[in-house]
Amino acid sequence: MAEIMKQEKTKYKLANSIKECMKTAPVDKITVKNIVEGCGVTRQTFYRNFLDKYDLINWYFDKLVLQSFEQIGMGHTVGESLTQKFAFILNEKVFFTEAFRSDDRNSLKEHDFELILQFYTDLIARKTSQPLDGELHFLLEMYCQGSVYMTVKWVLGGMKDSPEQMARTLVEAMPPKLAEVFGRLELL
Numbered sequence: 001m002a003e004i005m006k007q008e009k010t011k012y013k014l015a016n017s018i019k020e021c022m023k024t025a026p027v028d029k030i031t032v033k034n035i036v037e038g039c040g041v042t043r044q045t046f047y048r049n050f051l052d053k054y055d056l057i058n059w060y061f062d063k064l065v066l067q068s069f070e071q072i073g074m075g076h077t078v079g080e081s082l083t084q085k086f087a088f089i090l091n092e093k094v095f096f097t098e099a100f101r102s103d104d105r106n107s108l109k110e111h112d113f114e115l116i117l118q119f120y121t122d123l124i125a126r127k128t129s130q131p132l133d134g135e136l137h138f139l140l141e142m143y144c145q146g147s148v149y150m151t152v153k154w155v156l157g158g159m160k161d162s163p164e165q166m167a168r169t170l171v172e173a174m175p176p177k178l179a180e181v182f183g184r185l186e187l188l
Helices: 002-022 032-039 043-049 053-069 078-091 093-101 108-128 134-156 163-172 176-184
Strands: none
Touching: 002 032, 002 043, 002 053, 002 093, 032 043, 032 053, 053 078, 053 093, 053 108, 078 093, 078 134, 078 163, 093 108, 093 134, 108 134, 134 163, 134 176
C-alpha cells in the first residue's frame, strides 16, 4: 500500500512538472528530460510510470475527469457530469490548452474520445443488460467525436462559455435516438 502511495505521489510530481513546462513550451516540444529535470526524478523513474509524455498527460486527464463521469447513472446526469468535467478543464486551463493543441497520435483528443465512447458504451450495456446495436453505436460514436471536437474548440477558443453552458449545449446536441435511450435510462 505504501509503495502504491509513493508511486502515485511520483506520478503527481511528474504531472506538476509537465504543467510547469507547458507554461513556456508546446507539448510537442517538451521532452522527458525537461519533465524529469523539473521535478528531480530520473528518466528511469519516468519510464517506470509512463510510456511517454502523452501517457502522462492522459493519466492526469483521467485523474481529473473520470471522477465526474463515474457518478453518471448513480444520481448524477450526463449534464451534471459534463459541467463538472468542464469546470475541471477550466480550473486547469494551461494544462488543457497545451494538451489539446497536440495532434500526436497519442494525443489527449484521441484519448478523450476513446475514454468517453467506452464509458458510455459500457454504461448503456450495463443498464440495458445488452450490447449496443449497430445504429446506436454509430450515433454514440458520432456524438462522442463531436463532443470532443467541440470541447477542443472551446478550450482553444479561450473557454468563453461557462462549464454549465457547454454541458447544456452538448446535451442538447445529442442525436434524438441517443437522447431517447439516455432519457429512458434516466441519464439525462
